[in-house]
Amino acid sequence: MTFSADLGLAYPELILAIGAMVLLVLGAFAPKAGRLVGWGGVLVLAAAAFQAATGPFGRGFAGGMIADDASAFAQVAIFASSAISIPLGQRWFERRGVHNFEFPVLIVLAALGMGMMASAGDLISLYVGVELHSLALYVLAAMHRDNAKASEAGLKYFVLGALSSGLLLYGASLVYGFAGSTLFSDIAVAVKHGANTGVLFGLVFLICGLAFKVSAAPFHMWTPDVYEGAPTPVVGFFAAAPKLAAMVLFARLLAEGFGGAIPQWQQVLVVLGLISVGVGAFAGLAQKNLKRLWAYSSIANVGYAIIGLSAGTAEGVQSMLIFMVLYMVDVTGFFACLAALKRQGRDMETFDDMAGLFKEQPGIALAMTAFSLSALGLPPFSGFWAKLFVFKAALNAGLPVAAALGLVGSVVAAFYYLRLIKVMWFDGATGVTDTPPVEAKTIAIGLALFTFPIVLGALIWIYPAADRAARAFGLA
Numbered sequence: 001m002t003f004s005a006d007l008g009l010a011y012p013e014l015i016l017a018i019g020a021m022v023l024l025v026l027g028a029f030a031p032k033a034g035r036l037v038g039w040g041g042v043l044v045l046a047a048a049a050f051q052a053a054t055g056p057f058g059r060g061f062a063g064g065m066i067a068d069d070a071s072a073f074a075q076v077a078i079f080a081s082s083a084i085s086i087p088l089g090q091r092w093f094e095r096r097g098v099h100n101f102e103f104p105v106l107i108v109l110a111a112l113g114m115g116m117m118a119s120a121g122d123l124i125s126l127y128v129g130v131e132l133h134s135l136a137l138y139v140l141a142a143m144h145r146d147n148a149k150a151s152e153a154g155l156k157y158f159v160l161g162a163l164s165s166g167l168l169l170y171g172a173s174l175v176y177g178f179a180g181s182t183l184f185s186d187i188a189v190a191v192k193h194g195a196n197t198g199v200l201f202g203l204v205f206l207i208c209g210l211a212f213k214v215s216a217a218p219f220h221m222w223t224p225d226v227y228e229g230a231p232t233p234v235v236g237f238f239a240a241a242p243k244l245a246a247m248v249l250f251a252r253l254l255a256e257g258f259g260g261a262i263p264q265w266q267q268v269l270v271v272l273g274l275i276s277v278g279v280g281a282f283a284g285l286a287q288k289n290l291k292r293l294w295a296y297s298s299i300a301n302v303g304y305a306i307i308g309l310s311a312g313t314a315e316g317v318q319s320m321l322i323f324m325v326l327y328m329v330d331v332t333g334f335f336a337c338l339a340a341l342k343r344q345g346r347d348m349e350t351f352d353d354m355a356g357l358f359k360e361q362p363g364i365a366l367a368m369t370a371f372s373l374s375a376l377g378l379p380p381f382s383g384f385w386a387k388l389f390v391f392k393a394a395l396n397a398g399l400p401v402a403a404a405l406g407l408v409g410s411v412v413a414a415f416y417y418l419r420l421i422k423v424m425w426f427d428g429a430t431g432v433t434d435t436p437p438v439e440a441k442t443i444a445i446g447l448a449l450f451t452f453p454i455v456l457g458a459l460i461w462i463y464p465a466a467d468r469a470a471r472a473f474g475l476a
Contacts, residue, residue, distance in 0.1 A: 005058070005060065006060035006061050006065070007060075008056050008060075009056060009057075009058055009059075009060040009061075009065055009067040009119075010060070010061075010065060010067075011051045012048040012049075012051045012052040012075055012079075012115055013048075013112055013115050013116060013119075015044060015047050015048040015051060016044060016045070016048050016108055016109075016111055016112040016115060017112055019040070019041070019044030019047075019048075019108060020044070020105055020108040020109050020112065022040075023037050023040050023041055023044070023101075023104065023105050023108065024102075024105050026040070026101075027101030027102065027105065028101075031099075031101060033101070034090065034094075034099050034100070034101045035090070037101045037104050037105070038086050038087060038090045038101075038103070038104045039086075039087075040104070041083075041086050041104030041105065041107060041108050042083045042086050042087070042104075044108055045079045045080075045082050045083040045086075045107075045108065045111060046079070046083060048075070048079050048111070048115070049075065049076045049079035049080060049083075052067075052071070052072050052075035052076055052079070052115070053072055053076050055067070055072070057069070057072070059121060061121075061125075062183075063121045063122060063183045063184075063185060064120070064121050064122045064124060064125045064183075065116075065119050065120070065121055065125060066119050066120070066121040066252070067119055068469075068472040069465075069468040069469045069471075069472040070118070070248065070251075070252065070469040070470070070472040070473060071115075071118045071119040071248075072469070073321060073465055073466065073468075073469035074118035074244060074245065074248040074321075074469070075114075075115050075118050075119070077241075077244055077324075077325050077328065078111060078114045078115065078118065078241045078244055078245055079111055079115070081237070081240045081241040081244075081328050081332060082107050082108070082110070082111040082114075082237070082241050084332060084443060085107055085233060085234075085236065085237040085240075085241075085332075086103070086104045086107055087439045087443075088233045088236065088336055088339055088439060088440055088443055089103055089107070089231070089233035089234060089237070089339075090103060090104065091339075091437045091439045091440060092231065092232060092233045092339045092437075092440070093143070093144070093231070095342075095437065096144070098143075098144060098146070100143060102139075102143075103140070103143060106136045106139055106140050106143075107136075107140075107237065109132070109133075109135075109136045110132075110133045110136035110137055110140070110237075110241075110242070111133075111241070112132060112133075113129050113130070113131070113132030113133025113134070113135075113136065113245075114129070114133045114241055114242060114244075114245035115129075115245075116128060116129030116132060116133075117129035117130060117133065117245045117246065117248070117249040118245055118248045118249065118252075120249060120252065121183065121184055121185075121256075122181075122182040122183045122184060123172040123175065123176065123182040123184075124172075124182050126168075126172075126249060126253065127165075127168060127169065127172060129245075129249070130165070130168065130213065130246075130249075131165060133242060133245065134161050134165070134213075137157065137238065137242065138154055138157055138158045138161060139154070140230070140231075140234045140237070140238075141153045141154040141157045141226055141229075141230040141234060141238075142154025142155070142230075143230075143231055143234060144230075144231045147229075147231075149228065149229035150229055150230055150231060152225070152229050153225060153226045153227075153228070153229030153230040154230070156222055156225055156226055156229075157222055157226045157230075160212070160221065160222040161212075161222075163212070164208075164209045164212035164213060164219070165209070166209075167205050167206075167208045167209035167212070168205070168206060168209035168210070170202075170205050171201075171202045171203065171204070171205025171206035171207075171208070171209060172202070172206065173202070174198060174199070174201055174202030174205065175187060175199055175202035175203065175206065176202075177198065177202075178190075178196060178198030178199045178202065179191065179199055179202075184252065184253065184256040184257035185256065185257075187199075187257040187258065188256060188257055188258070188259055188260060191257075191258055191259075191260045191261045192260040193260060194260060194261055194263075194264065195258065195260075195261040195264055199261075200261070200264060203258060203261070203264075203265060204268065206253065207250075207265070207268055207269075207272070210246055210249065210250050210253070211272060213242070213243075213246040214243050214246045214247060214250070214302045214305075214306075215243070215295075215298060215299055215302060216272050216273075216275075216276045216299065216302050216303065216306060217272075217275045217276040217278070217279035217280070217299055217303070218275060218279070220276070220279065220299045223295045223296075223298065223299060224287075224292045224295040224296065226238070226295075227239070227291045227292060227294065227295035227298075228289055228291045228292045228295070232291070232335055232338045232339045232347070232349075233335065233336075233339045235291060235294075235335055236331065236332050236334075236335025236336060236338075236339070237332075239294065239295075239298050239331040239332075239335065240327075240328040240331050240332045241328065243298070243302060243324065243327075243328075244324045244325070244328060247302075247305055247306075247309070247320060247321075247324050248321070250306075250309065251309055251317050251320065251321075251470075251473060252473060254269075254309070255317065255473035255474060255475050256473055256474060259474065259475065262312040266310050266311075266312050269306055269307075269309060269310035270307070270310045270399060270402050272303075272306055273303045273304070273305075273306035273307040273309075273310055273402065273406070274303065274307070274402060274405050274406070274409075275303070276299050276300060276302055276303030276306060277300050277303035277304065277307070277405070277406050277409035277410075278303075278405075278409055279296070279299055279300070280296045280297060280298070280299035280300025280301070280302075280303060280409070280413065281296075281300050281409040281410070281412040281413040282412060283296045283299075284296035284297060284300070284413060284416050285412070285415060285416055287416070288350050288351055288352075289349055289350055290338065290349055290350060290351065290354070290420070291338070291349055293416060293420075294331065294334060294335070297331075297375060297413065297416075298331060300409060300410075300413055301323075301327050301331075301375070303406070303409070304323060304386075304387060304390050304406055304410075305320045305323050305324055305327070305390070306320075307390055307391075307394050307399070307402050307403070307406050308320040308323060308389070308390040308393050308394065310394070310397075310399065310402065311393045311394055311396070311397035311399065312397060312475070313393065313396070313397055313475055314467075314470040314471050314473070314475040315392075315393045315396060315397075315470070316393040316394070316397060316470075316475075317469075317470035317473055317475060318389070318393070318463075318466045318467050318469070318470035319389035319390045319392065319393040320390070321466040321469055321470060322385070322386060322389050322459075322462060322463065322466045323386040323387070323389065323390050325462060325466075326374075326382040326383065326385065326386040326455065326462075327375075327383070327386060329374075329382060329447050329450050329451060329455075330371045330374045330375050330382065330383060330447075330451065331371075331375075332443075332447060333367060333370075333371050333443070333444055333447030333448055333450075333451070334368060334371040334372075334375075336440050336443040336444040336447065337364050337367055337368045337371070337440075337444045339437075339440045340364055340436035340437060340440035340441050340444060341353075341357075341361070341364065341433060341434075341436060342433065342434040342436075343430075343431050343432070343433050343434060344431055344432070344434070345434065348433070351419070351420065351423050352423075352430065353430075354368075354420065354423050354424050355423055355424075355427035355428060355429055355430050356424070356427055356428050356429025356430070357423075357424040357429070357433070358424050358425045359429055360429055360432065360433045361433055361436065363441065363445055364436060364441060364444060364445075365424045365425070366448065367444045367445050367447070367448035368420070368424065368444075369421050369424065369425075370448040370451045370452065371447075371448060371451065372417040372418075372420055372421055373417070373421075373451075374451040374452075375413075375417055376410070376413070376414045376417040376418070377410050377414075380452055380453075380456070381451045381452045381455070382450065382451045382452065382455040383451070385455065385459060387406075387410060390406070391403045391406060391407065394406070
């Protein structure tokens with residue numbers, strides 16, 4: 001392909017990169033134009049999503065970038081989630097007297113890195129995409145500079161993120177040394193009949209590095225502390241789009257680069273998924289802070305997605321994609337509810353804070369109930385369909401034990417979701433809640449309606465789109 005054709009494949013990334021620079025200059029020279037920068041960021045993300053959905057498709061930059069149905073599916077979802085985070089986060093910071101025009105710029109830059117992750121075709125573009133989005137996330141975690149917990153969260157995320165980057169680099173160097181190339185297509189040729197010991201060691205390190213990015217156990221040690229300390233809307237962003245980007249990258253690396261070694265990496269993923277489900281389900285039982293609770297919930301839910309991916313089939317990848325998109329709705333909506341809630345000027349983040357919420361804010365209480373029931377997997381909410389597809393793919397791939405243990409983990413986790421509902425609906429209120437901001441309340445209720453009944457219609461589009469995306473990886 002010519003250089004101009006290569007650039008055509010990178011139009012979504014170019015839109016985000018140029019848009020971020022323009023917004024940064026606008027914010028620097030007009031510091032009071034924070035809202036304008038925010039809505040500009042939303043428009044930039046919308047334009048990038050439209051471009052990703054409409055193509056063109058192909059392979060460019062000597063195979064380092066892949067634009068296909070899988071990258072388009074992931075980028076549309078990632079950019080949409082990022083766009084929702086901008087008005088939610090800006091209003092949250094404004095209520096606390098913090099006016100940072102950098103917030104939407106960092107969201108756009110993080111989305112740029114995630115877009116590169118979804119379209120990575122070799123180990124170099126994989127690493128560049130991971131680091132670009134991670135650097136933006138480190139800053140976002142510590143965005144509330146006057147808050148000691150936020151600063152601590154940003155530092156912990158940065159230090160442990162450096163560890164995962166080291167694992168990725170070491171794994172990539174081993175794979176390159178033993179396979180002779182960084183391109184996924186060339187690696188696939190080298191492991192056509194199975195991975196040798198050197199490549200297998202490199203693959204394990206790559207899996208460990210990516211497992212950190214998706215907060216899969218036992219690489220989850222950063223998640224509860226960072227979720228608790230970081231600003232609430234930033235946590236909602238952390239828990240959604242970056243995880244989808246990392247899971248799509250996970251799928252592309254394993255399917256396109258190591259498709260000939262499925263029996264070898266399948267065992268690793270099954271164990272990784274089940275440990276994540278177990279840690280998320282049982283450790284969540286002891287939590288009193290809702291942000292820490294949903295940190296463990298996210299660990300468990302990533303475990304379900306990994307179980308779907310471990311099937312090693314197109315159906316398994318499809319189930320993972322559907323699961324992650326529907327999970328993004330639940331977690332973004334739940335943190336939108338938390339971002340909307342304050343009582344006498346104090347953030348409401350614990351079970352005790354939620355006592356009697358239904359009497360004070362029935363709309364938000366109903367939305368949180370919907371997100372909790374969906375995360376629990378109760379039909380007919382979106383979480384039920386997500387888990388149904390994952391367990392079905394695992395059973396069809398001959399992994400009944402993984403499916404059964406995943407179901408047990410879901411039953412255990414039901415305790416803390418139902419506990420939250422009980423506290424909101426039946427306990428007595430401890431005070432009067434402040435008036436929630438319109439943006440957060442609108443986003444929360446809108447996403448709650450998506451969990452049911454809108455999801456029933458949305459699946460008519462999501463299911464075939466995820467199927468086309470999964471088949472783009474070349475799995476049977």
